[in-house]
Amino acid sequence: MKELTLKTNVKVYAPEELDAETLHLIAEAKQAASTSYAPYSNFHVGAAVMLDDGTIIKGSNQENAAYPSGLCAERTALFYAHAQHPQTPIRKIAIAACQNEKFTHLPVTPCGACRQVMAEYAGKNKATMQVILYGTESIYIIDDARELLPLTFEL
Numbered sequence: 295m296k297e298l299t300l301k302t303n304v305k306v307y308a309p310e311e312l313d314a315e316t317l318h319l320i321a322e323a324k325q326a327a328s329t330s331y332a333p334y335s336n337f338h339v340g341a342a343v344m345l346d347d348g349t350i351i352k353g354s355n356q357e358n359a360a361y362p363s364g365l366c367a368e369r370t371a372l373f374y375a376h377a378q379h380p381q382t383p384i385r386k387i388a389i390a391a392c393q394n395e396k397f398t399h400l401p402v403t404p405c406g407a408c409r410q411v412m413a414e415y416a417g418k419n420k421a422t423m424q425v426i427l428y429g430t431e432s433i434y435i436i437d438d439a440r441e442l443l444p445l446t447f448e449l
């Protein structure tokens with residue numbers, strides 16, 4: 295028997311430690327949260343994806359009375375980005391969530407289904423996709439999206 299140890303490296307930043315590009319992508323994710331359709335959870339999430347050529351694509355969570363038909367902000371943005379730009383690697387994604395008119399203190403961390411989608415797009419282009427998780431007090435940065443879902447399902 296041998297053991298595999300799987301590692302996830304999360305860098306924790308204070309807002310004043312972030313560089314201009316990261317701040318810009320976070321601002322776009324925060325803006326995207328305002329386009330969320332979340333009458334059932336009242337949890338408004340925005341995602342901003344940056345492609346290799348600098349293009350930014352935004353998405354937000356879209357809920358539905360038939361609950362499972364809704365989609366998270368991350369997948370709304372990622373699917374649209376890949377549908378419009380199938381050949382362009384996705385470099386970064388920033389995520390922000392707003393509840394009761396306030397952005398969360400702690401970063402919102404993506405669900406398993408969104409991690410699976412991030413991992414696949416990152417792997418497809420043999421690129422590294424950085425994940426930026428925004429909270430008003432601290433920001434988590436994971437340089438390789440695939441580390442968020444060790445042992446990702448692959449075909």
Ligand code: THU
Pocket residue numbers: 332335337338339354355356357364365366367368402403404405408
């Ligand atoms: N949600 C996202 O859009 N992204 C996440 O990372 C977590 C959850 C959405 C799904 C649902 O519309 C609402 O937040 C509450 O779960």
